[in-house]
Amino acid sequence: MASRSRVTRRTVIKGALGAAGSSFIPGAAFAQGKRGGVLMVAADSEATNWNGAIAASNGVFFVTSKVLEPLADQISGGSGLKPVLATSWTPAADGRSITFQIRQGVKWHDGKDFSSADVAFSAMEVWKKLQNFGRVVFKDLEAVETPNPQTAVFKFSKPIPSQLILNALPALSTVIPKHLYEGTEIAQNPANQKPVGTGPFTFAEQKRGEFIRLERNPNYWSQNQPMVDRILYRVMADKGATAAAHESGDLHLSCFSAVSTADAVRLSKVKGLSVSTKGYEGILYTCTVEVNHKRKELADVRVRRAIRHAIDPKFLLDTVFQGFGAIATGPIPASGAPFYTTDVAQYPFDPAKAEALLDEAGYKKGSDGNRFALKILPAPFFEQTRLTGDYLRQALRRIGIDAQIETNDAPGHIAKVYKDHAYDLAIAALVYRNDPAISTTVLYRSGTPAGVPFANQYSYVDADMDKLIDQAASEINADERTKLYVAFQKKVMTDLPIIPLIDFPFLSVVSDKVVNHHNTPRWPCSSWADVSLA
């Protein structure tokens, strides 16, 4: 919306422009944004590789989505897609190809012309071969033909649901310059440290542990954009310091819950600051109990259901998540249209029923009041997963399961859960990425080799589940595909191989000086070309 408005230099943006932003902070929608200024942003970590085409992760996109652009980005409503480097796309009826019209008149930051050859190179050499999710989504991509510089035709070796490819575009289609990468070791290319892109900002300077500086690209293809002169990311590892910097006015913006949820509640009452979960609809996390089916007790569905009945998600939502989130009904969050369904098995909080289920499964209470012992490994990445672990320990002890917490550092946790399977229960935050086939079904499909993180390392094997997932992955008809994913959600909640608890977005803290923000479903990972400072 905002990006299509024509604004001449130095003129102000009219209030109407803030249509999307208006639901965020009513007052600020009518604030006047000018050209110029430095946007001060908190960065809580620094990636070692800024090549967003290889590492399709939110932490990388937070910075590089301003420098490198995808073919299309996500918007709410309509087709859900906004043209970026591609201006249109036409899937063939047989599902074997998609034709992209590529934007004309776009230049790389080093002055070279951008063309469909760059798209073909990125798709074949990077997304398909090197990218974490692209290796799955683009595995059947056979060739990308470029009859002219404005056309790229993606050819697939077998029929592919175009819905999946289009849903994957925002996160998985970052285009990198062929002239800098061709014939080099792509993963080791120096441009990964100082990316050269087509985006509204150029990657100017990085001082590790201090800051990352992006400068306005004066030759950006969208006229009169970007609005701000510079984006300065200050590296701030401490959540408390970030909150204090917001209060002192040193920061305009922090994303991805750079302040603790408790501090966020406090900051939301500070004048001149707003706290919101908007702008994360496309990158929701689901706090999930991962279950090791190698434990014979946990292989019994009655025990898994008992664990779910022992948990009070309302309490979790109110305390651990401070109300920021929603109770998960299944593996796909409510924002996951068109696939989402509520027509699945429900497990209300009922410790008595949980105990009855455990008794029925043959695990009676021993003389010490315990039925069996379990080891819980909460993921150390998030405050929420750690606290959920503390809660789960107490919830399970109440139904006679002697649960103990084991804490590990991040690499230790990944190795123990996803490689060595040395856990009974783990608490994870799993991301839903706009389409179940991107990073969700891999949690339920059997056959993943040990060592692949955030995949089925649960020893859960179910032939019907595998069949359902495979069918959906190759179904070309969008309606049929949706139906298959509805069936998938039902089966997940009936079998409960892992236990989704809370869908939670990240939090942003933003100064009222910022205009046009959090107006797309994955806003922190968008280009920010329309953001300005009042």
Added chain:
Amino acid sequence: MMHRGFAERFKTNRGGIAGLVILGLVILVAAAAPLLFPGDPLDIVGRPLTEPFEDWRFPLGTDRLGRDILSGLAHGARASLFVGLVAALGAILIGILIGSVAGYFGGWIDESLMRLTETFQTVPAFILALALIAVMGPGVVSIAIAIALVSWTGPARITRAEFLTLKQREFVAASRVLGQGDSHIIFQDILPNALAPIIVLGSVIVASAILIESALSYLGLGDPNRATWGQMIASGRSVFRSAWYVSAIPGFAILLTVLAVSLVGEGLTDAANPRTGRR
């Protein structure tokens, strides 16, 4: 030594007596914790973030998950004292063993043992403790072991120094003439006479062990299945601006306990050295 005189002198030290009283109270609370607060102190019992004195079921309030802070404080005293005492005991045992052997035998044994001691002394104690916990895994026992392993160098040095002077004395020569073996001379003759300064140092180690345990817990390397003071402080960190008492109350408990142990230690020092002790 003159044990009667020692006790007499300690009694006149007001700070030492105050420390002893506070420490006695902490020990009492720790011992009575399971009776005063039966059940798991980590259990979620009330509304989260109840303020102190707001609800008399939880006189000191509740933390982020609704766990009783007073109960955590009492049970946490057990963990802190356990870690403090076990770590100090372990450090003193290792220190005495290495220091006495080095001081008594001298020569290349002394040389090699002292180089080993210096190696440990040059590595910052806390960093070494962090590394040891990372290897052994978090838990109250492994924390006590880790702290013992990083704090034995002080007792070793002092023991060695005492042995270096005491082994020149007549009673040692007499013992040797009587045909006593090395181990008898070390442990029966010299050690009892060298013990006083080592015990004083022990109180310092108890205090620093309690602090190190808290710091480790604060960094998330404490025992996650036990209420400890450091962990209580850490859990309150994210709500520090809105609910300061969650961190401040266990912080005050640590302050009080470490202060008490230090006062007792100072009293012991003064009593052991009458010339510097009497002002």
